Amino acid sequence: MAELWKGAAVNAVLNERLRSEVETLRSCGVTPQLAIVRMGERPDDIAYERGAIKRCESIGVKVCCHTLPADADEAALLAVIDRVNRDVEIHGCLLLRPLPPQIDDTRVRNALLPEKDVDGITDQSLAGVFTGGGVGFPPCTAEACLTILDHFGYALQGRRAVVIGRSLVVGKPVAMLLLARHATVTVCHTRTQDMPAITREADLLIVAAGKPRIIDAPYFGQGQVVIDVGIHVDETGALCGDVDFAAAEPLVKAITPVPGGVGTVTTSVLVQHVIEAARRQQPSGK
Amino acid sequence: MAELWKGAAVNAVLNERLRSEVETLRSCGVTPQLAIVRMGERPDDIAYERGAIKRCESIGVKVCCHTLPADADEAALLAVIDRVNRDVEIHGCLLLRPLPPQIDDTRVRNALLPEKDVDGITDQSLAGVFTGGGVGFPPCTAEACLTILDHFGYALQGRRAVVIGRSLVVGKPVAMLLLARHATVTVCHTRTQDMPAITREADLLIVAAGKPRIIDAPYFGQGQVVIDVGIHVDETGALCGDVDFAAAEPLVKAITPVPGGVGTVTTSVLVQHVIEAARRQQPSGK
Numbered sequence: 001m002a003e004l005w006k007g008a009a010v011n012a013v014l015n016e017r018l019r020s021e022v023e024t025l026r027s028c029g030v031t032p033q034l035a036i037v038r039m040g041e042r043p044d045d046i047a048y049e050r051g052a053i054k055r056c057e058s059i060g061v062k063v064c065c066h067t068l069p070a071d072a073d074e075a076a077l078l079a080v081i082d083r084v085n086r087d088v089e090i091h092g093c094l095l096l097r098p099l100p101p102q103i104d105d106t107r108v109r110n111a112l113l114p115e116k117d118v119d120g121i122t123d124q125s126l127a128g129v130f131t132g133g134g135v136g137f138p139p140c141t142a143e144a145c146l147t148i149l150d151h152f153g154y155a156l157q158g159r160r161a162v163v164i165g166r167s168l169v170v171g172k173p174v175a176m177l178l179l180a181r182h183a184t185v186t187v188c189h190t191r192t193q194d195m196p197a198i199t200r201e202a203d204l205l206i207v208a209a210g211k212p213r214i215i216d217a218p219y220f221g222q223g224q225v226v227i228d229v230g231i232h233v234d235e236t237g238a239l240c241g242d243v244d245f246a247a248a249e250p251l252v253k254a255i256t257p258v259p260g261g262v263g264t265v266t267t268s269v270l271v272q273h274v275i276e277a278a279r280r281q282q283p284s285g286k
Numbered sequence: 287m288a289e290l291w292k293g294a295a296v297n298a299v300l301n302e303r304l305r306s307e308v309e310t311l312r313s314c315g316v317t318p319q320l321a322i323v324r325m326g327e328r329p330d331d332i333a334y335e336r337g338a339i340k341r342c343e344s345i346g347v348k349v350c351c352h353t354l355p356a357d358a359d360e361a362a363l364l365a366v367i368d369r370v371n372r373d374v375e376i377h378g379c380l381l382l383r384p385l386p387p388q389i390d391d392t393r394v395r396n397a398l399l400p401e402k403d404v405d406g407i408t409d410q411s412l413a414g415v416f417t418g419g420g421v422g423f424p425p426c427t428a429e430a431c432l433t434i435l436d437h438f439g440y441a442l443q444g445r446r447a448v449v450i451g452r453s454l455v456v457g458k459p460v461a462m463l464l465l466a467r468h469a470t471v472t473v474c475h476t477r478t479q480d481m482p483a484i485t486r487e488a489d490l491l492i493v494a495a496g497k498p499r500i501i502d503a504p505y506f507g508q509g510q511v512v513i514d515v516g517i518h519v520d521e522t523g524a525l526c527g528d529v530d531f532a533a534a535e536p537l538v539k540a541i542t543p544v545p546g547g548v549g550t551v552t553t554s555v556l557v558q559h560v561i562e563a564a565r566r567q568q569p570s571g572k
Binding site for chain 1: 409412416419421446452462471473475479484
């Protein structure tokens with residue numbers, strides 16, 4: 001029976017600390033504020049937005065939402081980002097993506113001020129993740145994986161970590177974060193040959209494959225820790241991850257559930273970044 | 287007996303193409319020009335500079351050298367970079383590093399215009415390597431590894447590549463370039479446990495460990511391709527790589543020699559980047 005590494009346990013500790021940091025900032029007259037920018041009405045975006053608003057409110061972080069129609073043009077979106085950039089009361093901005101096809105993703109994400117980029121979408125933030133430099137924040141989902149491992153006392157140095165997926169939202173940044181923490185890191189993807197032979201050798205398996213329950217019994221080895229980044233609605237309407245939980249659970253040492261795993265910690269990491277951004281944006285901040 | 291994948295064979299083809307590209311640019315009135323900026327008199331820097339000048343001249347690329355004393359201050363170095371940035375006749379700049387301790391490396395490398403950054407040192411270039419985006423150039427040494435593999439017809443898709451080393455000059459960028467070419471990539475480093483067990487499983491081994499002949503017999507597997515990025519002077523005064531060549535040669539399928547391997551192709555890739563930068567900087571370039 002695997003240990004269940006639940007997001008709630010991580011959040012209980014993390015959110016308590018975040019509440020106390022917000023109190024300290026408020027005592028200096030600063031209320032951290034997040035802007036959420038959304039185009040259209042994609043149910044995923046709306047669900048994530050709703051979760052973020054609720055978490056921010058419970059921690060004492062203000063939220064303002066900017067919603068544009070799905071067919072708005074790039075100029076309209078850039079105007080919103082410009083307003084966010086210039087508003088000194090807004091410390092962080094979450095831009096829900098993917099953006100509609102009429103929008104140039106690269107131009108828009110790099111229009112955001114790097115210091116307000118709390119989800120690691122600008123080139124400057126991504127360069128920071130790659131170089132290990134100090135500017136900006138990593139993508140929240142990638143950092144959430146590390147936050148969970150740290151909470152449960154999992155030491156990374158010298159461990160063999162295998163990451164399934166090479167996206168800029170999870171796969172590549174989480175690989176860089178693991179490498180910075182001295183893990184030996186392998187990145188697998190759709191073109192990988194005989195992936196189960198590789199993943200079975202891992203001490204730590206981070207799954208961001210993007211397909212429901214695609215990682216099943218042959219992929220797991222004894223004593224592994226499995227972090228499941230996926231979230232999908234299956235054919236019965238239930239939520240599930242990229243991992244076939246029932247197949248993994250008897251084999252591995254520990255696993256994050258879906259729902260209630262990485263996703264909920266991601267929201268806390270987002271709030272943490274907003275608070276940290278607010279702190280850095282104060283005249284005495286650093 | 288391993289095949290010897292020599293840089294000279296790669297350069298014979300590559301430099302022929304580069305000469306023809308220079309001719310085309312000259313016919314439009316453009317002579318590609320590289321600025322080399324060096325602080326102090328480190329023998330490694332001087333040797334690399336001399337090689338670059340010679341290669342540029344043989345291909346028809348102009349070079350101008352800016353040399354500062356090792357104890358010059360940051361303002362003096364930034365003034366040189368500013369001159370390079372503003373000179374429309376200079377298309378690329380090679381800044382020899384590491385810089386002396388009184389210089390802030392991050393500030394200086396990001397002072398260079400990204401479009402003149404022919405050795406992938408700015409955050410914008412590195413972000414491009416990480417994201418797979420179009421801006422800038424990868425570090426020349428990292429790209430040279432891929433250039434050699436391509437020349438000898440080594441298909442990367444689905445291959446297991448192991449990179450030893452996680453520097454920003456080779457290890458991390460070459461891992462990203464291999465990943466973009468659909469290899470399954472593992473990055474090992476000094477904290478890796480039982481590295482030979484990992485490297486023996488590789489189809490392709492890229493060695494940028496930074497220590498003379500440190501990768502020896504236990505690390506190699508049958509049929510591997512080994513790219514040796516290191517270059518050192520051994521105790522007898524001879525040049526050697528990170529790989530113990532005598533140990534590798536009977537085991538592997540192919541190996542790059544030192545000297546005469548990656549280093550000489552790196553110089554050609556530098557010239558290639560200067561020519562490409564010159565092309566992009568023309569009004570009709572793209």
